[in-house]
Amino acid sequence: MVHFVGAGPGAPDLITRRGAALLADADCIIYAGSLVNPALLGLAKPGCAIYNSAEMTLEQVLDTIRAAEKAGGTTVRLHTGDPCLYGAIREQMDALDADGIPYDDTPGVSSFCGAAAALCAEYTLPNVSQTVIITRMEGRTPVPEAEQLAKLAAHGATMVIFLSIGLVDKVQQALLESGGYRPDTPAAVVYKATWPEQRVVRCTVSTLAEETRKNGITKTALIVVGDFLGENYERSKLYDPAFTTEFRQGTEAGQ
Numbered sequence: 001m002v003h004f005v006g007a008g009p010g011a012p013d014l015i016t017r018r019g020a021a022l023l024a025d026a027d028c029i030i031y032a033g034s035l036v037n038p039a040l041l042g043l044a045k046p047g048c049a050i051y052n053s054a055e056m057t058l059e060q061v062l063d064t065i066r067a068a069e070k071a072g073g074t075t076v077r078l079h080t081g082d083p084c085l086y087g088a089i090r091e092q093m094d095a096l097d098a099d100g101i102p103y104d105d106t107p108g109v110s111s112f113c114g115a116a117a118a119l120c121a122e123y124t125l126p127n128v129s130q131t132v133i134i135t136r137m138e139g140r141t142p143v144p145e146a147e148q149l150a151k152l153a154a155h156g157a158t159m160v161i162f163l164s165i166g167l168v169d170k171v172q173q174a175l176l177e178s179g180g181y182r183p184d185t186p187a188a189v190v191y192k193a194t195w196p197e198q199r200v201v202r203c204t205v206s207t208l209a210e211e212t213r214k215n216g217i218t219k220t221a222l223i224v225v226g227d228f229l230g231e232n233y234e235r236s237k238l239y240d241p242a243f244t245t246e247f248r249q250g251t252e253a254g255q
Contacts, residue, residue: 002065002075002101004089006082006108007031010195012039014114019106027073030061035080035220037195053077058088062095069101081110085134086162112160114193115222118200123158125233129226131157137164137171154178158226165189165212165221172208175225181205186229191221202229 033052
C-alpha cells in the first residue's frame with residue numbers, strides 16, 4: 001500500500017494527525033527533500049527505509065515503491081504542502097494503477113495557506129476580491145498559453161504565485177502588463193512560510209523585484225499580490241446585524 005501524504009507548509013506540527021500516523025507506521029518513506037522539513041522524518045520508526053526524491057527520477061521512485069510492495073511493506077510518499085498543488089502525483093498514481101498497486105491520498109496544509117497565516121491576511125474580502133488565482137510563472141516548465149501570468153493578472157484578483165521567485169523580474173513585468181494591477185497594488189514575498197526561518201517582505205507590484213533582491217530571497221518563497229493586503233474592504237454580510245440569515249432575523253426592513 002502506498003500513502004501519498006501532504007507534509008504541510010513546513011512547521012512539523014502542521015502535518016495532519018492522519019499523516020503523522022501514516023509516517024510513524026511506514027516501512028518506506030520517499031520524501032520531497034528539496035521542500036519537506038526533514039524534522040518530520042523523526043516520526044519514522046526504527047528500520048524504516050528513507051529516500052530523498054529530490055535525488056531521484058520518477059522511474060527510481062516507482063522502482064523503490066515496487067520493491068517495498070514486493071517485500072510486503074507500506075510506503076509513504078511525502079510531498080510538501082498538499083500534494084494536489086505542483087506535486088507531480090498524477091504520473092505516479094497512473095503508474096501505480098498500471099501496476100495494480102493500491103494507494104490513497106492524505107491532504108495537507110498548502111503553503112499558500114501558510115503564507116496567508118504569516119501575513120495575518122484573508123485572501124477573500126467583500127468588495128475587494130472573491131477569487132484566488134494559484135499559478136506560476138512560465139520558465140523551463142511551460143504553462144498553457146491562456147494561463148500566462150499577464151493574462152491571469154488582467155482579472156486583478158488575489159494571486160498566489162508558486163515556483164517563480166527566481167524569475168521575479170519577469171513576474172513583476174507580467175503583473176503590470178495587462179493593467180489588472182496598479183503599480184502601487186500591495187504585494188508580499190513570504191519565504192519559508194511557517195518554518196522557523198520564515199520571513200515576510202511587504203512591497204508593491206512596482207517594487208517587487210527590487211525588494212526581493214534587497215532581501216536576498218532566491219528560492220522557497222511565494223509571491224502574493226492583491227488589494228486584500230490593503231486596508232479597505234466591506235464587512236461581511238453574514239455577521240451584519242441588518243442582514244437576515246437562516247439562523248437570525250436582521251434589523252433592516254425587507255431583509
